[in-house]
Amino acid sequence: MSRVQIAINHAESSCKARGAKLTNKRKQVLSGLLQSNKARSAYQLVDYCKDEFGETLPPMSVYRILDFLQDEHLVHKLKSANKYIACAHINCDHAHGVSQFLICNQCEVVKEITINKSTINGLQRNVEDAGFHLASPQLEINAVCDSCKNRAA
Amino acid sequence: MSRVQIAINHAESSCKARGAKLTNKRKQVLSGLLQSNKARSAYQLVDYCKDEFGETLPPMSVYRILDFLQDEHLVHKLKSANKYIACAHINCDHAHGVSQFLICNQCEVVKEITINKSTINGLQRNVEDAGFHLASPQLEINAVCDSCKNRAA
DNA sequence: CGAAATAATGATATGCTGTATCATTCTTGG
DNA sequence: CCAAGAATGATACAGCATATCATTATTTCG
Ligand SMILES: [Zn+2]
Ligand SMILES: [Zn+2]
Ligand SMILES: [Zn+2]
Ligand SMILES: [Zn+2]
Numbered sequence: 270m271s272r273v274q275i276a277i278n279h280a281e282s283s284c285k286a287r288g289a290k291l292t293n294k295r296k297q298v299l300s301g302l303l304q305s306n307k308a309r310s311a312y313q314l315v316d317y318c319k320d321e322f323g324e325t326l327p328p329m330s331v332y333r334i335l336d337f338l339q340d341e342h343l344v345h346k347l348k349s350a351n352k353y354i355a356c357a358h359i360n361c362d363h364a365h366g367v368s369q370f371l372i373c374n375q376c377e378v379v380k381e382i383t384i385n386k387s388t389i390n391g392l393q394r395n396v397e398d399a400g401f402h403l404a405s406p407q408l409e410i411n412a413v414c415d416s417c418k419n420r421a422a
Numbered sequence: 423m424s425r426v427q428i429a430i431n432h433a434e435s436s437c438k439a440r441g442a443k444l445t446n447k448r449k450q451v452l453s454g455l456l457q458s459n460k461a462r463s464a465y466q467l468v469d470y471c472k473d474e475f476g477e478t479l480p481p482m483s484v485y486r487i488l489d490f491l492q493d494e495h496l497v498h499k500l501k502s503a504n505k506y507i508a509c510a511h512i513n514c515d516h517a518h519g520v521s522q523f524l525i526c527n528q529c530e531v532v533k534e535i536t537i538n539k540s541t542i543n544g545l546q547r548n549v550e551d552a553g554f555h556l557a558s559p560q561l562e563i564n565a566v567c568d569s570c571k572n573r574a575a
Numbered sequence: 576c577g578a579a580a581t582a583a584t585g586a587t588a589t590g591c592t593g594t595a596t597c598a599t600t601c602t603t604g605g
Numbered sequence: 606c607c608a609a610g611a612a613t614g615a616t617a618c619a620g621c622a623t624a625t626c627a628t629t630a631t632t633t634c635g
Pocket of ligand 1: 345355356357358365368381
């Protein structure tokens, strides 16, 4: 069974456990994100579903599906890119906290990580010192991946 | 002389020092950002210039002007909001490094800060451990300002 | 000064991202 | 089967941004 198929099956179970349904079209959109190590836009997913499944989803439906998938914690939105990516922990059963996203500015590959507690604490202290309160430590970090770094060298 | 006027004068000098010109329209757009403690979109600035100066700038021009102002380090773009904000150090003569932006998710007020070196180092270590290289520590942080926090309480 | 070059701005069209609204179809429970 | 609710579709529109070509303003230099 493919990596994507495994993730979709797992997602289907966890949806069911939460009383939600992972319909066919939702699976198609999710698979579009699971296929890719880069984030994809709603309209790119429209194209993907068309090309891959001959399914002509209206953009509105894709946005609704993306909302659903986010509610189910299967997908994250990258605000700085206006794109979406499958959760890296989609096969994990433990609830996952807030992640950070490393985005390669060369090849656009995205990696979801959890930076360590002490760094988050440091960040939070800085925010407090400035008279603000950290609402969410979800960060989208402008980086370069190893491959691109090596290619440049 | 108003706070805004002082900043504009300073900006004009620093542009001149760099061989660039802070034209009238560029001043108008910049003043639209200096007026506000929130970030503003290009189209909001079109409206501002129209209301404030009777100047009907086409959006294209505003975008060009914003690019110019960014090149001159007078303005920052918040990618997660698709909006622009005047640099908090616009009156400083020292070159400023990369900033972080605290964005209140209630009232949208924005504060430009510099988080401390050790936190940045911690962040950088985390990024390296994930097989990436930090390209820029500009962060846009989802936070709540003190006023909004107190208002909620 | 006046022509040529350069910089700045304008006009128009278009593309991408996202939402609002109302209609239709599908699924489910009684 | 039927009613209720969930999911999806259709259409329109708003906001952000860029591409391209035209025009105007400013500078440069003989
Ligand atoms: Zn995740
Ligand atoms: Zn890369
Ligand atoms: Zn700044
Ligand atoms: Zn606030």
